[in-house]
Amino acid sequence: MEKQSYKNTLLIVIGNLILLLAVFSITAFAQGKTAPAASEEGKALYDDKCAHCHGIEGAGDGSAAENLLPRPRDFTRGLYKIRSTESGQLPTDQDLFDIISNGMPGSSMPAWSEILSEGEQWQLVAHIKAFYDGFEGASPRLIDVSGKVPYSEESIAQGKEFYTNLGCVDCHGVIGRGDGTSAPDLADEWGFRSWPANLWEQWNYRGGSTTEDIFKRFIGGIAGSPMPSFISSFRLGLTDEESARMNDLELKMDGDGLSDTEEEEYAALEEKLFMFEDIMLNVEEGVELTPEEQTKLDTALEPILEKSWHLANYVKSLGPEERPPAAVGDKVLRSQYRAEGLPGMNDEAWNEIQEVSYFPLVGQIVIDPRQFNPSIDSVTAKSFYNDNEIVFLFTWDDRTKTLPQTDDETGETVEDALAIQFPVKISEGPTDPKPYFIYGDSRPVYLWSWKVAEPSTVIEMNAKGIGTATVQADQAPIQAEGVYKDGQYQLWIKRSLTTEDRNDVQFAPGVFIPIAFSAWDGSNGDVKTKRAISTWYTFVLDPVPSNKRFVYPPLVALISVGLLFGLRSSVRRRQNT
Amino acid sequence: MKTQVVTILTLLIACVYVTAATAAGGDEAVESLVFPASYKAMSVSNGGTISGTVTFDGAAPEIKKLEITKDAQVCGKTDKFDESIVLGEGNGLKNTIVYLMDISSGADFPSGAKYEMDQKGCQFDPHVRLLPIGQRLTMINPDRINHNVHIFSDANPAFNKSQPGTRRKMNIKAVKKAEGPVSVKCDVHGWMNAWIAYIPHPYFAVTDENGKYTLDNVPPGTYQLGYWQEACGTNKDAPVSVTVEAGGTVTQDFTLAKMSK
């Protein structure tokens, strides 16, 4: 269901992309501009704008660094993630300029293009390079992006195979949500926690999400991080038939063993492979190739690069480029009336709702303990109701399923959990204040608390401020079912529209009901107030169908936008104090 | 964590030693071994031998069994243990590098030697690899599952390449600068770790399972003898002076204690 709506956006995005790329690839060969000499101006700018994160000496140890993950780059080792250059090479000046200009989405590295002039950004490039001797006289080799394979279903299908066979799954998970079996143990070269990208969230790619960007990342690797280069993953210089034969022989070698002739055959294939590999290693070692060798290498690389483009196309196909719009205005969550009965968790009926509502989450940084580096960044929802009951289907991405366990750092018991929050009393209009968005205040909130250890239970709670959440003595019968699969939780919840309990929220068609979320990722150390939260959003039970096209646009839009700004300024105010 | 401590400690010591010895180059600060400013290969006749045993000081520590969190059908066939301290007969300490710090001319590396590191069963073998600068290393993957070879170099370029199950042997490029030991990891299997020392001359040895080492064909002279051990650190600040006579044999044993954390 979710996938479908992604696909629609995707088709449009891709159409545009192909056009764009056609234009851009003409310029793609150019290495771009080079930086001026390092200057006093560059240093002054750096000390003013960058040093509090990256450190005066460029060691990534500025005063703000401690709370950031990923950490600000240490410039003294010459290790750069985002490069248009081959594995083991330094970035080009243009690469550094682009990063400064665009920032690194999904991290705290800001984009500077609107704050600094181009000239200033180039001065910064020069200053950053001066932190590492190795840049002197270096002329890094560029990744060849000339053989781009157009985006097509066929290419995607081929790419998907490589995604599995080359081991992307180990880290990025079976379908790419960053939940691979190796994911929980990764660290970068500085020893800090490193998470594989959730490949569905392309707006969080550090180095951009065009097919070229993706291609460059796995050809060149992401230096300093666990993500390796895959350039040597294919058997260079062998045809597909020869490679398949080698597979067979290796299987046999490990089984019954090879006959003498097979032994010879294998040795010949290996020799051929090593002959080509030798040429490639010469390039990596900086040896000048003869024109014949160059031609040989280019010819051998061609099919490998083609396969790599298929893989890039596959990764590109996984998700939209842009973060989905938040569930405000015309995207507000609407519970749809369904006379035919309310769907169970895996019911086809959920597909009737084309567009899921998207609720962005941020780290809770107002109250101690805080979460500066939340790992859950959104919850999505769909909902149906009928004359008696309402049902919700929530999903959220989490790279690890964490059952209750002791956190190494804090000694607290952590686990994955979700809480859905409503005010007990629904406000009369935009001027009637809502409870404080974190667990209420004198105006109480009503909570549905779900925890991974008991996936079929939702507990009703009330709170009148932080630290006051209490389990209701009288639990209304709420049905729930939570499952974890491929890096995503799905939680299905059903309750009667109304209850007898004065401390419960009551659902009625046509009323704007505030809703907010808290999510805990146990493996990220989330516990108590250390968690990801949303501000208040509103949702509404669509009126009973007689006039299904009835809309409430301006009011909803107003309320929701107002809420968003409200949260932003309140978080900021508290941060400052 | 432990390796970080090792590096930091040795780094501190290295700084002291390097300034005192004014060795050449700009990268010493992060290195754990000491290399001569330059080295000239020549033919050595009538060389002597330095040999000995490295012994672990104190009771044998508890050896941690590694948790195999992945690919158990391949990686879990045999139990894997932490290899930072491996003891043999009489507490002989395996995987200690013993070497000459200050030799400036002597024998060349044996010609035609092959340098390999195996990843069989999701464990690097050898755990400590000496690799002459300018030589390629062959990484072997008989497991038919994916590994990645991630080398934490500083003086030399970054290295991290995937070696899927279909690359049974993968040669990796030679480096130019003496460095190390640098740590080698497979990120796919977080417990896999090893060390590579990129060495500029052949007077390096790694102790065997009983802690024994031999440096032979040493030109007569007096040298500073150093060691490096993953968990026990180095003696860079206080190397042992040994004098080798033509055709003679010198015995030099070491007793190492685990560095406090």
Ligand SMILES: [Cu+2]
């Ligand atoms: Cu591995």
